Amino acid sequence: MTPALLLSLAAAAAFAAKTDATPRETYWDRIMEAQAMRDMRDGAVALEGKRYDDALKHLARAAVQAPNDPLAHKMLGTAYYWTGRVDLAETEFRESLRLGPDAQAHLLLGIVQAWKGDNDAAYASFLTAAELDPKRADIQMNVGSIEEGRGRFQEALERFRRAVELDGTHPLYRFQLGMAYKRLGRDEEAAEQLRQAVKLFNGYQDAILELGSLEERSGRAGTARELFDKAMRIKQRDAVARFRLARLLLGAGKRDKARDVLRGVFRLTPADPGGGLALAVSYGGTPAAKAAKSGAPPPAGPPPDPGAGGALDVVSRNLARVPLEQEAVLEVDLAFIAKPKLVRREKDDSSSLKRALEAAGKPPEPPVSGGHREYSLPPASPEERQARIWQVLDDLKKALAQAPADAETRVGMNLKFSDRPSAAPGGGDAADKPKVAYQPRDVGNDLGLWVMGTGWMNLIEEVLEDSAPSSADPALWQVVLGIGHSALGDAGAAAQAFERALLLDPKSELAFLGRGVAMVIRGDEAGAIEAYTKALGINPKNKAAAEGLEWLKRAPAQGAK
Numbered sequence: 001m002t003p004a005l006l007l008s009l010a011a012a013a014a015f016a017a018k019t020d021a022t023p024r025e026t027y028w029d030r031i032m033e034a035q036a037m038r039d040m041r042d043g044a045v046a047l048e049g050k051r052y053d054d055a056l057k058h059l060a061r062a063a064v065q066a067p068n069d070p071l072a073h074k075m076l077g078t079a080y081y082w083t084g085r086v087d088l089a090e091t092e093f094r095e096s097l098r099l100g101p102d103a104q105a106h107l108l109l110g111i112v113q114a115w116k117g118d119n120d121a122a123y124a125s126f127l128t129a130a131e132l133d134p135k136r137a138d139i140q141m142n143v144g145s146i147e148e149g150r151g152r153f154q155e156a157l158e159r160f161r162r163a164v165e166l167d168g169t170h171p172l173y174r175f176q177l178g179m180a181y182k183r184l185g186r187d188e189e190a191a192e193q194l195r196q197a198v199k200l201f202n203g204y205q206d207a208i209l210e211l212g213s214l215e216e217r218s219g220r221a222g223t224a225r226e227l228f229d230k231a232m233r234i235k236q237r238d239a240v241a242r243f244r245l246a247r248l249l250l251g252a253g254k255r256d257k258a259r260d261v262l263r264g265v266f267r268l269t270p271a272d273p274g275g276g277l278a279l280a281v282s283y284g285g286t287p288a289a290k291a292a293k294s295g296a297p298p299p300a301g302p303p304p305d306p307g308a309g310g311a312l313d314v315v316s317r318n319l320a321r322v323p324l325e326q327e328a329v330l331e332v333d334l335a336f337i338a339k340p341k342l343v344r345r346e347k348d349d350s351s352s353l354k355r356a357l358e359a360a361g362k363p364p365e366p367p368v369s370g371g372h373r374e375y376s377l378p379p380a381s382p383e384e385r386q387a388r389i390w391q392v393l394d395d396l397k398k399a400l401a402q403a404p405a406d407a408e409t410r411v412g413m414n415l416k417f418s419d420r421p422s423a424a425p426g427g428g429d430a431a432d433k434p435k436v437a438y439q440p441r442d443v444g445n446d447l448g449l450w451v452m453g454t455g456w457m458n459l460i461e462e463v464l465e466d467s468a469p470s471s472a473d474p475a476l477w478q479v480v481l482g483i484g485h486s487a488l489g490d491a492g493a494a495a496q497a498f499e500r501a502l503l504l505d506p507k508s509e510l511a512f513l514g515r516g517v518a519m520v521i522r523g524d525e526a527g528a529i530e531a532y533t534k535a536l537g538i539n540p541k542n543k544a545a546a547e548g549l550e551w552l553k554r555a556p557a558q559g560a561k
Contacts, residue, residue: 035061035065036061036062036065036066036069037062037066039058039059039061040058040062040071040072040075042054042058043055043056043058043059043062043075043076043079046058047075047078047079050082052079052083052374053083053376055079056076056083059072059075059078059079060076060079062076063092068099069099070096070099070102070105073092073093073095073099074092074093074096074108076092077089077091077093077096077112078108080092081108081111081112081115083374083376084373084374084375084376086115086116089108089112090109090112093108096108097109101132102132103128103130103133103136104129104133106126106128106129106132107136107138107139107142109125110122110124110129110142111142113125114146117402119149119150122142123143123146123147126142126143127143129142130143135166137162137163137164137170140159140160140163140166141159141160141163141172141173143159144156144157144158144159144160144163145176147159153180153183156180157177157180157181160173160176160177160180163177164177164193168196170200171196171197171200171201174194174197174200174207175194175204175206175207175210178190178191178192178196178197178210179210179455181193182210182214187218190210190214191211191215194207194210194211194214201446203234203446204446205235205238205443206456208227208230208231209227209228209231209240209456212224212225212227213244213459215227216248216463217462221248221251221252225245225248225249225252228241229245231245232261235441235442235443236264237267237442237443238440238441238442239265239440239441239483239486239487240440240456240459240460240487242261242262242264242483243483243484243487244459244463246258246261246262246476246483247466249261250469250471250473250476250477250480251471252471253471253472255473255476258473258476258480259510262510263510263544264544266513266514266516266544266548267543267544267547267548312393312396315332315392315396316389317525319377319389320389322385324379324380324385325379327376327378327379328376329374329375329376330373330376331373331374332373332375334396334399334400334403373395373396375392377392440486441456457487457488460484460488461488463484464485464488475501475504475505475508476501478497478498478500478501478504479497479501479508479510479511479514481497482495482497482498482511482514482518483514486514486517489521491518491521492522494514494517494518495515495518498512498514498518499515501514502515509535509539509542509545512532512534512535513532513535513544513548515527516528516529516532516545519531525552528552529552532548532549532552533545536549
């Protein structure tokens with residue numbers, strides 16, 4: 001996966017050191033500039049707190065009050081970016097460059113261009129930023145990310161090394177350098193950089209996962225289990241960590257511990273203790289034609305818009321459930337991924353390490369492309385809400401149309417609600433708050449990245465075709481396989497694995513939960529309800545099944561159907 005793009009918030013605080021030699025002609029000018037400075041200060045605080053709508057209000061005023069201040073436009077562009085209005089962000093960054101070109105503005109413009117898929121323009125912007133400020137580590141990293149995406153691996157490696165030289169205390173730069181080494185088969189050097197990243201940031205779950213992968217393919221299964229267990233405990237809602245840990249536990253004959261690990265992987269409605277609730281849908285429903293091709297039954301109900309595809313059908317249904325008085329923000333990550341070429345291993349090829357050694361030094365697979373969208377849904381009348389939903393779907397439809405012809409499209413969605421409905425100042429009954437759907441990696445954004453990668457998919461793909469160890473429980477092994485396919489968005493393969501598990505163990509509540517997840521990905525909510533009902537019948541105390549049913553049975557808000 002192409003390295004993520006990092007935002008340095010140094011510019012957000014730079015207003016404190018701003019100087020301006022422009023003559024003040026009137027008292028009114030001085031008043032307006034003072035107000036602009038206050039709004040930039042308040043906007044910077046809101047950006048740091050990820051209160052992007054608040055930041056936008058302050059920074060929009062600041063840009064009006066100080067139209068010739070490039071910093072005001074840079075900060076306003078940042079707020080526009082985080083609220084999903086990328087075109088407006090680009091306009092503000094270009095205005096900032098017109099008023100006073102600097103490295104930060106070129107970097108920000110390049111991030112927008114990369115987000116939109118224009119890597120040539122992004123590369124040019126990053127190079128210009130690097131020329132203006134060659135000692136900015138984040139700029140070096142972003143240049144390297146484009147070079148790696150173009151197959152210029154040695155040049156990219158040098159950029160990542162340079163970033164670490166400039167700022168060896170930032171865990172992200174260590175992580176990216178380690179991943180570059182890993183892709184080139186230089187595992188020991190990769191492990192050292194990843195260990196440094198974890199030393200700098202003990203909660204760096206991605207780095208811990210990658211370290212576990214390196215330990216496993218080096219034959220140190222016990223150390224790998226410890227690392228995957230640590231990753232799971234840091235991010236409880238990460239299906240990838242649970243998938244890798246459960247595989248190793250089953251391989252060691254520890255079926256009860258594996259079952260305990262798997263219990264936390266199928267929650268459609270995880271509680272969010274951080275305030276507000278999160279709707280996370282792992283990839284959209286599969287269009288009927290694709291489902292038929294895979295041998296899976298088509299989803300129930302009317303077919304989705306052929307031009308939009310199943311993913312947007314799922315978006316539409318979930319947005320329709322948002323209460324009209326509720327304020328929400330929808331985040332969407334699009335990933336256009338070259339279809340993996342998985343080859344089943346021959347009987348005499350029994351080692352993941354052997355495959356890793358054979359692949360060492362070979363060029364990595366082409367990077368994932370795609371982008372991030374963010375949309376606000378304010379409280380609205382039925383007509384206004386429906387209009388907003390169609391506006392969101394239309395924008396996503398255009399974005400999906402940009403997918404390469406030979407790539408799979410995966411859509412991750414996250415719908416965040418405010419702490420309480422806007423029309424209920426005292427809050428409302430917590431039981432009335434919307435629940436969330438399934439997301440394989442509900443892990444947050446600890447490092448404040450502008451673009452979050454999907455490199456974690458490789459952690460699944462690299463072991464997905466491994467044969468079951470003789471010590472593994474056959475039914476649980478099929479459940480684990482189903483989790484892997486679910487995390488990759490492959491509803492057909494996931495459903496087949498869960499059905500095989502049920503043939504081996506007809507009373508497996510985990511397999512029924514897995515079937516429900518496969519139905520959610522496919523867009524078959526009736527099938528998901530049936531599966532979760534059966535899981536709850538087997539174990540009435542199954543919290544994942546109970547909460548999943550509560551969300552799945554929630555009716556659409558009036559007027560948004």
